[in-house]
Amino acid sequence: DVGGLQVTVHKTAAAPPPVASRHLRLDLTGQDRAGIVRDVSRLLLELGVNIEELESEVTSAPMSGEHMFHAKLDLRVPPSTSVATIRTRLETLASELLVDLAEA
Numbered sequence: 001d002v003g004g005l006q007v008t009v010h011k012t013a014a015a016p017p018p019v020a021s022r023h024l025r026l027d028l029t030g031q032d033r034a035g036i037v038r039d040v041s042r043l044l045l046e047l048g049v050n051i052e053e054l055e056s057e058v059t060s061a062p063m064s065g066e067h068m069f070h071a072k073l074d075l076r077v078p079p080s081t082s083v084a085t086i087r088t089r090l091e092t093l094a095s096e097l098l099v100d101l102a103e104a
Contacts, residue, residue: 021050022103024075024083028090030097032058032067039093040071047086050076 028040037056044051056071077086083101090099 020079022077022079023052024077024086025102026071026073026075026086026090027100027102028069028071028073028097030069030094032069033094036069036093037071040073040090043089043093044075044086047081047089048078049081049086052076 030036037054041051041054051073053074054071055073056069058067058069060066061068077083087099087101091097
C-alpha cells in the first residue's frame with residue numbers, strides 16, 4: 001500500500017497463443033460524406049479486422065471541387081477473412097468508393 005494505492009498480483013493461466021493474421025495496407029478514395037470513417041471501421045470490425053493505424057484527409061477534386069475523402073489504413077486481418085470479402089464489403093458502402101488492398 002503506497003500512498004493509498006494498493007497493488008495485488010495474482011498468477012493466472014497462460015494466455016492463449018496469438019492467432020495468426022495477415023498485415024494489409026488499405027487505401028480508400030471516394031466522395032466525402034458524414035460518417036464515412038465510422039462506417040468503414042464498423043464494417044471492418046464485423047469482419048474481425050483490426051485497424052492498427054489510420055490516416056485520413058479531405059481534399060478538393062481538381063475539376064469539380066467536390067470534397068474527396070482519402071484514407072490509408074494498416075490492418076491486421078484474421079486468416080478466415082479474405083481480401084476479396086473485404087474489398088466487396090467496402091465497395092458496398094458507396095459505389096464510387098475506390099478500394100486498394102495490398103499485402104504489407
